[in-house]
Amino acid sequence: MKKLFVIGMLTYGASTLAAGNTLLETPVTYHPDAGVVESVKNECHIEDMLARRVGPVLAKLNKTGDGTIATGTKTAGADLLRLQITHVLGVGGGAWSGPKAITVTADLLDEHGKVTRHTKINRWSMGGMWGGFKGTCSILDRSAVAIGKDLGRWVHDPAFQIAEEPAPKETETAAGDHAAPAKDE
Template sequence: MKKLLLIGLLSYGTAAFASSTLLEVPVTYHPDAGVVEKVKQECQIENMLQHRVGPVLAKLNKGGDGTIATGADSAGATLLRLQITHVLGVGGGAFSGPKAITVNADLLDSSGKVLRHTKINRWSMGGMFGAFKGTCTILDRSAAAIGKDLSRWVHDPSYQIVNEAEPKEAEAAAVAAPEVTPEKTQ
């Protein structure tokens, strides 16, 4: 009787895990990703996304931390793979204009086949008291918005993510702060 109960519990645990969606970590950067190196090092956007998307998936899964290491056995779970393609943000917090994160998201079945793909771009000016927030804090707001979008996208196959329009301030900031390249720094 005890063996039968144990087998039943193990089967239930496997079935529950198989219907879950897990974020594949670490989140990576696309080879051609546009991001300021200082912001990449200081803000660690990949960790922001992991800490914003992982808990959202854990809530959908009703347990666990919502993540799985790249290459680990998914035990039949669906995987969410994120790749950062662009980060708009330089030092200076809200004073240097709006911040944005753009990611590609792939939902993969347990065999690695892509079930769905989307591109997400979220902007932030920092919200209330944005002028007093740093670049990383403002980018974290974008990561949180991406987490909310992905929770709905993963849960509802008919949901289409609509990318936000570029804020008017972004165009002005791009003109006011030209891109610095290694050739221009000397």
């Protein structure tokens, strides 16, 4: 009888822990119309970069696991964070070729797969201190870190609104779209 009671309590405890958790669905995907330079996409693996930066933030909030779950896997009562890359501003050349940015949409799905919240987030960087000595991928990684922090707060606090971060002035076009700075040919 004691064994059944202990097993029941452990099962209840495990399901209770999962119920308040949020897991990042992996792999992170690109929107079909995502604007991204193919060489940057292939070299930087931005989808993996986001998983490495957002997953641990969720794991810390959950106080268990790695914060990620493979697409199609049962969530055991946890909510699901689904990211989709919609735009990447950046060409090779590191900071010398202008700012780098990542834009994603985030959907928070409940345990039944229903979208409960949606947001768009854009974060950019010039590379910070010593930016001139950093490559494109490491500068984009700075944006992924900022996205991870913002999404951690957004997941944890339903009242938190992610502020739109405008593109640097030299990268805005007349329509307000993000474009890479013109290169001299």
